[in-house]
Amino acid sequence: MGAAVHILSWICLLGGACFLLVGAIGVLRLPDFYTRLHAVSVSDTMGAGLVLAGLMLQGGLSMVTVKLVLIFYFMIFTGPTATHALAEAALQAKLKPVVDDREP
Amino acid sequence: MYIVVSIVILIAIAAGLLRAFLGPTLYDRVLAVNMVGTLTVLIVAVLGFMTERPEFLDIALVYVLISFVSTIAVLRVYAHRNTEAAGGTTGPGDK
C-alpha cells in the first residue's frame, strides 16, 4: 500500500470525524425536531460514509473491504428510509416546526 | 490515530444521549436512538481496526440491520397509537 493511499485514507477518516462532530453539535443546539433531523442526516450520510471509506482504503483488497462495502450499502439505504419514516410520522402527529414570526 | 476518530464518535454518542434525555417529543428520542445506532456501527468498525482484528465487522453489520428494524418498529407502534388517539379512525381498507 502506497503512502498516497494512506494519506488519502486519513483525510477521509478525519473529514468524516468533522462531519460527525458537526452533526453532534447540530443535534444538541438546533431549536426543533425537523432541524435536528437535518443535523442527524449530515452525520448519517457524509460522516458515516467518509469514515467507512477511510477504513476501506486501510483494508485494501480483501474480505474486510467487502464487508465494509456491505455496511456502507446498508447504511445509505436504511439511514434515509428511517429519517423519512420519522419525519412522516412526526408530520402526521401534527408536530409544529418552530417558525420565525417577525415581519421581514 | 484511530483514537482521534473514536473519541469524536464517543462525543457524538454523548450528544445523542443528551438529546434522548432532554428530547421534548418522543420523535426526538427516536431520532437519538437512530443516531446512536449509526455511531455504534462506526465505533465497532473503528475498534476492529484499532485492535487489528477487522474480521469483527460482522457485528457492525448486525447493528445496521437491527437498528433499522427497531426504528421502523417504533414508528409503526406510534402510528398505530396516533390513529387510536384520534378517535380510532379506521380507513375503508380496514372495514
Place this chain on the structure above:
Amino acid sequence: MEEHLINNVLLGLLMMTGFAIVRMRSLLAVTMLTSIYSLLSASLFVVLDAVDVALTEAAIGAGISTILMLATVALTTDEEKAPRHKPLLPLFVVVATGAALIYGTLDMPHYGDPMAPIHLHVAPTYLHVTPEEIGVPNVVTSVLASFRGYDTLGEVTVIFTAGAGVLALLGYRTRRRNSQNPEIRKMVVLRVITKLFFPLILLFALYVQFHGDYGPGGGFQAGVIFATGFILYALAYGLGNVQRIIPYRTLRIMMVAGVLIYIGVGIESMLLGGKFLEYRILADDPVTGQHLGIMLIELGVGITVAAVILIIYYGFVSRQHQEPPEDT
C-alpha cells in the same frame, strides 16, 4: 491504553443512561433509553473482547426486546404513576448493599491482570485443546457447543418452554381477513426498501449460522436475525402477508423440530457407541465428527430460536390489532 479510555467513557455513559431510565416517567421514552443502553453495552462488550456476547446483545437487546417492550407498552398504559410516598426504605437498602459490595471489590484482582485466579485453571486448557481436538477457531463456540453441550441443550429447552408458555398464555387469534392498514399502503419508501432488504437479511442470517465456527455468531444469533427479517416484513406489509410465507402451524412444528434435532444428534452418537452428545463418533475422523456435530446442533438451536421469537411476536401483534375493530 486507548482501549482503557474508550472503556471508561462507555461505562460512564452507561451509568448516566441507567440513572435517566430510573428517573423518567414516560414508558415509551424509557423504552427508547433502554435501546440506547443496550447499544452502549454491546459496544462495551466489543471493547472487552467478548464479540459473541456483543452480537447476541445487539440482536436481542437492541432489536427484539425493544420491539416486544413496545408491543407491551402499546397494549397497556404509556405513563407510569407517580409513587405515593418517598422511597426511603428501598434507597437505604440499595445504598447499604452497594457499599458492602464496593467494600468487597477492594480485594479483587485488578482489571486486566493476567495472573488473576480466573485465568489460571480451566480456560488455558480450553484454549490449548480446541485447535487440536475440535479444529474450530472460535473457542467460545467450541465451549458452548462441544465441551458444554449439555448446558446448551438445557438452554434450548428453556427457550422452548418459554415459547410454549407464551403460546399457552397469549394464545393466538386467527384473523378473518388480511387487514391492509391504509397507512401501511402509504409507506411506499419503506415497502420498497423492505423488499430489497428482506432476502439480504435472511442470507446474512444463514451466514451467521454457518460461519459461527470461524467468527462471532452461531445458531442463537442467526435465529434472532432470521426472526428479525420476518418482523421487518410484517412491519411493512402487515402480519397477514407474513403468515402466508410462514404460517403459525409451521412455526409450532419448527419449534419442536429444533429441539428434536439437538436431542437426535445426542441419540445418534449413543447409537454409534459413544456417549450422549459425543460428536467424535459421528464421522470417521474425530475432528470432522466434531465439525458435523457442532453444525447440526447449532442448526437445531437456530430453528428453535427463530420459531419461538416469531411465535411471541405473532402472539403480541395479533392481540394488538384485534382490539380496535371490536369497538367500531
Place this chain on the structure above:
Amino acid sequence: MHDVMHGVLGLYNYWIVIILMMTGFYTVIARPNLVKKIIGLFIFQTSVFILFISMAKIEGGTAPIISEGARIYSNPLVKALASTPIRYPTS
C-alpha cells in the same frame, strides 16, 4: 499517589458495575409499574455480564478466536457463561 490512581483504575469497572446493579435493583424494589420492573431487571442483568466480562479481560489480549499473529486471548469460558444467560430475557 501513583498507587492510589492505579488501584482506582484497576477497580473502576467493578465500581461502575455495582452502581449499575444497584440502579437496577432500586428500580425493581421501588417502582410499582411492571414494565419498569422488567427494565430494572434488564439493567441488573447487563451489569452482571459486564462484571463477568471485565474479569475475563487480559491486558493486551484479544477475543478468543484463534488466528495467526495473536498470542494472548481473553478468557473464553467466561464469555460462554455470559452469552448463555443473555438469551433468557426474551422469555
